[in-house]
Amino acid sequence: MSAYIIDGKVIAAQIREELKAEVANLKQKNIVPGLGVILVGADPASISYVTAKEKACEEIGIYSEDNRLPADTSEKDLLALVGRMNNNPKINGILVQLPLPKHIDEQKVLLAIDPAKDVDGFHPMNVGKMVVGDKAFLPCTPHGVVQMLLRTLGVNLDGAEVVIVGRSNIVGKPLANMLIQKSKTGNATVTVCHTRTKDIKAHTLRADIVIAAAGRPNTITADMVKDGAVVIDVGVNRIEDATKKSGFRLVGDCDFDAIKEKASAITPVPGGVGPMTITMLLYNTVESAKNANNLL
């Protein structure tokens, strides 16, 4: 039996519809959630990300403030802009598109964002609050994974054996911390595997849910997955492909074709976790607007 393909575009669209309704409600209270976007320089990938985020804002009714600064912008000027956005009540979320040019201290800029507007969820204050179970902006990609799991029929996090492969600051670590929380969106038994793990297969083989976030193609093969497991593939890797005009195609960390014959459900790449990330950024921005207006 072939696995159910978890469609990230459909789940993301569903959440965006919910957000659209919520934004419409807020507007009746004269509240318009606002996202301040900062892009320094003209990296083509960054331009396309920023454009996609702003377009997504527009679609659900979030105001976005577009700031595209020249590559030679000074750290001081960038920090001043962040400071103005921190104090601007129209801005509920601040997004500084990474990477920043080399002459700017990225960490310093991210720490300058008011944690109450840190809709990326990368500020240590938000990371710390997430870990202890306080209200916090959850980082977008791992939060997207949690939402996919919660919104897929037949998936039960409570008591589930979850094995996460990868310990990055943007996926593996926050995901582990979310999933062990004593809460309806957590309560899983979580193992984090990584490059130093002696026998990753022994872990993934016992997992009800395997989450691949290693950043390497074929990290998870079919022999590593137990029958009926749920497999979430967070990896996005470019591999050469002469049949494509671009010369490459995107693959995840999992051997999708083989695993889908064994798993009960699996996310594809592209079209799986990917569409969730921007969606959860919109979610955080709306949450921030509600919080700023004492509606949480």
Added chain:
Amino acid sequence: MSAYIIDGKVIAAQIREELKAEVANLKQKNIVPGLGVILVGADPASISYVTAKEKACEEIGIYSEDNRLPADTSEKDLLALVGRMNNNPKINGILVQLPLPKHIDEQKVLLAIDPAKDVDGFHPMNVGKMVVGDKAFLPCTPHGVVQMLLRTLGVNLDGAEVVIVGRSNIVGKPLANMLIQKSKTGNATVTVCHTRTKDIKAHTLRADIVIAAAGRPNTITADMVKDGAVVIDVGVNRIEDATKKSGFRLVGDCDFDAIKEKASAITPVPGGVGPMTITMLLYNTVESAKNANNLL
């Protein structure tokens, strides 16, 4: 063969000797690490903890400022005292003994402590930095566990299968985050089990290192431990004992007597993890003094 008994008193004494030497060195540079201690009210257990901490400071040459406030101290006055300590260059660490009286918002007070002086390591800024692997004050009890493991011959964290039973904010969660770090003091494969875990025994039986932090006697029994495993017992539980003058005795979360015939090493309760906690508080205070003087 009976397990090696990991003696927390000996390891703590060793670290305190190291700290004593370091404090002596700092004094030659006219730097005296200082700990500001705040106790509100007269809870007997809190008085004894605070007294032990201040005595430990004195023994290694840390200056401690003792502030014992009446139980009816206002939140405002307490926050003002914390504010003064934040600004006092003689104070490198601030310790607010918990619990605080009911009329004071504990969370508000802890958040008021400058993260740079949060030697308990409970401020979300420090928790978040710890998670992402930045320099941070590590919370004392889990850091004590890591130090015990690092300082016990034959224990190797790199690639070790570690199973933590318990997901508290003061032990289980921070310990998991420390042990998965890509670092010499981490690199373990970590599983966090808790009350919602379906089969804790299946996990502990495969662990090279079992860490019990559930807060319940006999959570870990001998049949749950594989031959030759290392067992760290963080539990401290009072159980009735008519043979004792006090009417109770302290036990950990593990069935010590039976497990010690199976494990390769085990910590006793009391005398295991316990003595490490205050020691790591002293360690953080010395680190803070070094940091304040640009010596890190």
